[in-house]
Amino acid sequence: MKRKRSHNLNNLLLFLVIALFVPLIFGSNQYNILLITTVLIYGVMATSWNIIGGLAGQLDLASFAYLGLGAFTSSTLFIRFNLTPWIGMILGGLVAVAFALFIGFPLFRFRIRGVWYALTTTALVEVLKVVFNMWEEVGGPVERYLPYFSGSIKYMRFGSYIPYYYLILGMLVIALLVNSRIAHSKLGFYLKALGEDETAAEVLGVNARACKLRALVYYAFLIGVTGAIYSNIYGYVHPSFFNGPESIKVAILGIVGGRGITYGPLLAALLLVGAQEFLRASLGGEVSGLYLVIYSVILILVVLFKPRGIATFFQDRNKKPAKQEVKKKNVV
Amino acid sequence: MLSEQILKTSKLTKRFGNLIAVNQVDIEIKKEEIIGLIGPNGAGKTTFFNLITGLEAPDEGQVIFKGTNITAMSPHTICKLGMSRTFQVAKSFTEMSVEDAIRVGAYNRRGEEEVQNKVDWVLKFFELEDIRDFKCSDLGLSSLRKVEVARAAATEPELLLLDEVGAGLTATELLKLMSELKRLNQETKITLCIVEHVMQMVMGLCERIFVLDAGELIAKGIPSEISNNQRVIEAYLGRGRYSEPSSTG
Numbered sequence: 001m002k003r004k005r006s007h008n009l010n011n012l013l014l015f016l017v018i019a020l021f022v023p024l025i026f027g028s029n030q031y032n033i034l035l036i037t038t039v040l041i042y043g044v045m046a047t048s049w050n051i052i053g054g055l056a057g058q059l060d061l062a063s064f065a066y067l068g069l070g071a072f073t074s075s076t077l078f079i080r081f082n083l084t085p086w087i088g089m090i091l092g093g094l095v096a097v098a099f100a101l102f103i104g105f106p107l108f109r110f111r112i113r114g115v116w117y118a119l120t121t122t123a124l125v126e127v128l129k130v131v132f133n134m135w136e137e138v139g140g141p142v143e144r145y146l147p148y149f150s151g152s153i154k155y156m157r158f159g160s161y162i163p164y165y166y167l168i169l170g171m172l173v174i175a176l177l178v179n180s181r182i183a184h185s186k187l188g189f190y191l192k193a194l195g196e197d198e199t200a201a202e203v204l205g206v207n208a209r210a211c212k213l214r215a216l217v218y219y220a221f222l223i224g225v226t227g228a229i230y231s232n233i234y235g236y237v238h239p240s241f242f243n244g245p246e247s248i249k250v251a252i253l254g255i256v257g258g259r260g261i262t263y264g265p266l267l268a269a270l271l272l273v274g275a276q277e278f279l280r281a282s283l284g285g286e287v288s289g290l291y292l293v294i295y296s297v298i299l300i301l302v303v304l305f306k307p308r309g310i311a312t313f314f315q316d317r318n319k320k321p322a323k324q325e326v327k328k329k330n331v332v
Numbered sequence: 333m334l335s336e337q338i339l340k341t342s343k344l345t346k347r348f349g350n351l352i353a354v355n356q357v358d359i360e361i362k363k364e365e366i367i368g369l370i371g372p373n374g375a376g377k378t379t380f381f382n383l384i385t386g387l388e389a390p391d392e393g394q395v396i397f398k399g400t401n402i403t404a405m406s407p408h409t410i411c412k413l414g415m416s417r418t419f420q421v422a423k424s425f426t427e428m429s430v431e432d433a434i435r436v437g438a439y440n441r442r443g444e445e446e447v448q449n450k451v452d453w454v455l456k457f458f459e460l461e462d463i464r465d466f467k468c469s470d471l472g473l474s475s476l477r478k479v480e481v482a483r484a485a486a487t488e489p490e491l492l493l494l495d496e497v498g499a500g501l502t503a504t505e506l507l508k509l510m511s512e513l514k515r516l517n518q519e520t521k522i523t524l525c526i527v528e529h530v531m532q533m534v535m536g537l538c539e540r541i542f543v544l545d546a547g548e549l550i551a552k553g554i555p556s557e558i559s560n561n562q563r564v565i566e567a568y569l570g571r572g573r574y575s576e577p578s579s580t581g
Binding site for chain 1: 385387406407408410411412416417419423424425426427428432433435436437439440444447483484486487
């Protein structure tokens, strides 16, 4: 297991080195940087989703609820009280956590799981969207633009997308490290166990409700903070940040990438969202909607040939000799 | 020490609508015993286990474990107190390796530093070292049952409830499991309570036996008493010619 971890760490370092140089290559075109940042935002969200959806096996479809809460908290504090988003993003994460606890406590208390958990969390995004549409003091149907100070580091207003890219990259590294740390700890084993069979886990001493709540807290905090950065990148907040279909997409990325595999969701985000954004940018003008067709074909291929996730493609290759051994032993 | 009580139920009752699954059952189990719990299908054995381990709440009665009333407690709290169980239909962690499944149990009493030692010990004790990296979904029935027992034993319980661990095993597998359970009982002083249909296993392993029929406790005693008990024979084979030899001559 130790060796596997250091192997993963090497992969992470390799990824980081490449990612650090991306702005040097594409830096001349701000639009490209924004596209790549968007891909990484999905990477952060899917990686965070992996804690509750991959490890704990809860089909959570509310990721953009926490993103929106983080965005609105930080932006409102910025617009109304001139509070710097550097503090606002932490508060945004905390508000997302508070909301997650408020929702998670009754959900897990009454053992809502499976499809019912998925339906409840989907509804959550829509409910928040309506609430923020009506709540004129904070949201309302009109976009609220953040104050613009050109090149102000103090207020996270950079005037270029490159610093935002590095901020999101930082969030991604944090999300990956949190994921990997949880996966190799007591909480991770408990989450995996209750994801497979909650009753069996409970008689082995797993407090299912407490473990699921802790997973939800990590997930909500990471996405809440990302939400605050998200609103700064785009420079405004709007109730459409509570985006149901995109929340489902985050879950799809987590599943397609490989549930419970630390770097799986990131891989899926790079591949699928990357392909989608690239195709939309390159084909969008000529054949509108074609990018969706190609995106779907990639999705179907993955589900057909790698149902346990894209990441298993690399795992299986590393493990091939071991698998043959398994077969031999079974015959004996 | 030997006569000290570990578990006691008094007037334990569970109803499902009009059906009384468990009816006013009083049993007591002493430390380090191996207890058998038998009865025909639908006698309420599994429900009785569910009541004791906190998976279902009884309608009446109490469960006392090591002097503590655990009647309304949650399964994980009861496990922390020192009771674990296996399931009739194996509830395995299919995507986890054997080692990881056992680790889940071992975390019950061990911190991050000690947990690996405990896992290694359990793997060795149950002779699972060769298959420690296998995924549970790749295992055959007998290994799967063994992993379930090992997983529960890794929580370091004082009382371990086994729900039909012998079902579906071949005669040799059964003998091997029996000797392992015996060894577990002797070496770790774990009290065992076994629900079983395989009579060979119950009679060979258990020191005392409780018999349930239609939710009621109809007999208790040592194996030889039970196998000659008239009510037990009736419960299994039915009342009829067999039990009324005098009237027909």
